[in-house]
Amino acid sequence: MNGTDIAAEAAETAAGAPAESAASLLEALRGFVSAEALTTALKAAAILVIGLALVRLAALVTGKLTRGRLQGRGSDLAVRAVRYAGFVLVLVNLFDVLGINLSALLGAAGIAGVAIGFAAQTSMSNLISGVFLLSEKAFDKGDVIQVDATVGVVETVDLLSVKLRTFDNRLIRIPNETMVKSNIINATRYPIRRVDFPVGVAYGTDLARAREVLMELAAASPWVLAEPEPLFIADGFGASAINLLFGPWVRKEDYLAVKNELVPAIAKRFDEEGIVIAFQTLTLNGSVEARVAPKPKAAPPRAGVGKPARRS
């Protein structure tokens, strides 16, 4: 081959290369946007658009249905659960249409789930406890509750914890798991409640008169309900007093007002009536033998020196 032939061949090759690559590119593109692939893409898009719209609609309907019927944040929780379940369904369908094998993905997800499960054991426990708390409806936002030694107003009922505002204005977060395990006293569940005043009167008190006085005080109080009648129980014989229990009924919002009114009123009226509110007394019986010790013969201290003798 001479030099002229080689140059001609090189020029021919150089001219044919772009045409060939363009053809192969077109071929690849044709393969990619085949009718089948196009259908798949359209299907996936449809699933995505319609699915997401349906999820949104389902969440909206769930919100409307549950609002006002479920307590606290129960409605939000239900909406969220429907939304997440919907997303998962849309995703599974999308993978199915795209031909992605889910078994491997699920296997991986299972392993990841176990790992996350171990790591998030406490959170999951609180989450499930939160669901139980919401379904039990033992209290609601704004209720005054006592959990063990903690008393406060329920600020929020969240998925993981309940937040209480104490009366001295502190925020206390109690995990839902603790709430489920503890005894909860709801002081404001019912519209009325009894305010108990345990009173100990001295032995020898006219109990009928004491009862009359207490009932008169209840009748005079604007907070105390006329019906149900106040409770009066002669509770028993104590060490230093006869124990009485006086329990007028009030509206739950008047609880503190009636306490502040009746405690001083009872003390004042009992004092006027000569009824003694008993306190702890100890009566000692026996004889006292006095023995006078002889004075020690000691030299008188010099003026300004020494300390006065301590008496015992």
Add this chain to the structure above:
Amino acid sequence: MWEERAIPERGTLAWRFSERTVFLRASGSGVEVAEDASAGAGAGTVAVTRASPAGLSWRRIALGRKPELARLSPRVPEKPWLVLFSPALELAPRTATAGWIRAPLSADLVVDGLPLLRELGLCARKTAWFGSPQNGLLCLAAGSAFTESPSAAPGAIALPLAVRNDTAERVELARLCVYGDSVGAWGREDGPLVIGDSLECTVSDAGTRVSTRHGRPRPELAGPDTVELAAPRQNAQDRFFARSVELLKVIAGM
């Protein structure tokens, strides 16, 4: 007692009831109102006093002009009455009786045709609970005897009550819840006696039912110049409809 009165330039207008006195005096371009819980002499009268009692808590209401006329307009309280019979009313099987009960009354203060204060209590108020401790209704306590004639003290309303026992057993009626919505108040403009619409209570095996009959009371009971001092807020049909809807909501869990 219920007619319009001129507000004096100097001095205080005082409406005296058995357990309450309402004071009103002019104050620049407004009025000042006070209530006294202590029972005063001259219950059932309206008078101008030179000196009002010391220690009253006055509320000032601005009108923007000099007040001229004031009146108290009787009002049946919004809260239902819980009539606590003292002593309890006993009825033999299949018998009926009729008498009078007494309940607390309220009033609206109207100055120059403008209602300034609503539901001023005209007697000592005590609330009571009707129902179970878990669920019920807050009412105004009306401790009352079942009397043969209207004996309403100034500040209270006398209600004619007919009770019928349709059961085959002896019945003891200790308390009765009465909705005041459908009760009108009658009386003379110048008199303290206020009479309410007739109440009918039927005790049957199905329960206790209280209904109201709206109408002018007989003149011999309320006096010849009796007028309707306060119309019922709701007629019996409306009340029945509202109660039915409430019941339906409870049944349907809505």
